Amino acid sequence: MARPRSPRGRAREIVARLSGEYPGSANELCALRHDGSFQLLVATILSAQSTDERVNMVTPELFRAFKTPETLAAAPLDRLEKLIYSTGFFRAKARSLVGMARAVVERFGGVVPFELKDLTSLPGVGRKTANVVRSVAFDLPGFPVDTHVGRLVRRLGLSEKSDPDKVEAEVTGFVPPGEWGTLSIRLILHGRRVCTARAPRCAQCLFADICPSVRLPVRPPPA
Numbered sequence: 001m002a003r004p005r006s007p008r009g010r011a012r013e014i015v016a017r018l019s020g021e022y023p024g025s026a027n028e029l030c031a032l033r034h035d036g037s038f039q040l041l042v043a044t045i046l047s048a049q050s051t052d053e054r055v056n057m058v059t060p061e062l063f064r065a066f067k068t069p070e071t072l073a074a075a076p077l078d079r080l081e082k083l084i085y086s087t088g089f090f091r092a093k094a095r096s097l098v099g100m101a102r103a104v105v106e107r108f109g110g111v112v113p114f115e116l117k118d119l120t121s122l123p124g125v126g127r128k129t130a131n132v133v134r135s136v137a138f139d140l141p142g143f144p145v146d147t148h149v150g151r152l153v154r155r156l157g158l159s160e161k162s163d164p165d166k167v168e169a170e171v172t173g174f175v176p177p178g179e180w181g182t183l184s185i186r187l188i189l190h191g192r193r194v195c196t197a198r199a200p201r202c203a204q205c206l207f208a209d210i211c212p213s214v215r216l217p218v219r220p221p222p223a
Helices: 007-021 037-046 052-065 069-073 077-087 090-108 127-137 147-155 164-172 177-193
Strands: none
Touching (some): 007 177, 127 164, 127 177
16 A cells, blocks of 8 residues: 555554454453443552553452442542552552542532543543543543553654643544544554564564554565
């Protein structure tokens, strides 16, 4: 195929190839195990400066102890800290979780909101976390930008920005809203499996023929 000459053209091809390589919805592809928007919100807050694998080890006991926003809002901090200790920054995360749960109960009737402005008004919830919840739990437009996403969009020539909010604004200008959530997760998966930070495996990459950062040798483009 002809090499895309613009970021917009490259974005269209990237979306198409990733959907074939990593099929599924955002909810199906999400690595954080959860049942519903509340559990996903909790797990995403815990995932900051931690791994999905570690969070998935912690959340089953956490969700057994605190099943609803109401019970989490009343959680003793010392008990909560012990449950989430291994995720790191456990004191700050415990305060965020209790504050978030109280806000959900007091301001939203115990139901996790889906509007971006409402989600980001909750303690411990930034734009990335809000976009995860919107795209995965509610199937709404949201493009979370983590370190993997930022690295790949720069390598693939979709953005030169380093600020996550600017990356989000630029990439979402190239991609239809319905693709934002799955694109983010697929970029994360590709960043973990192929386009790693230190040693990208360009020879096995499905973007080898269109990536401006490719390192030879490369595999042939897909048929």
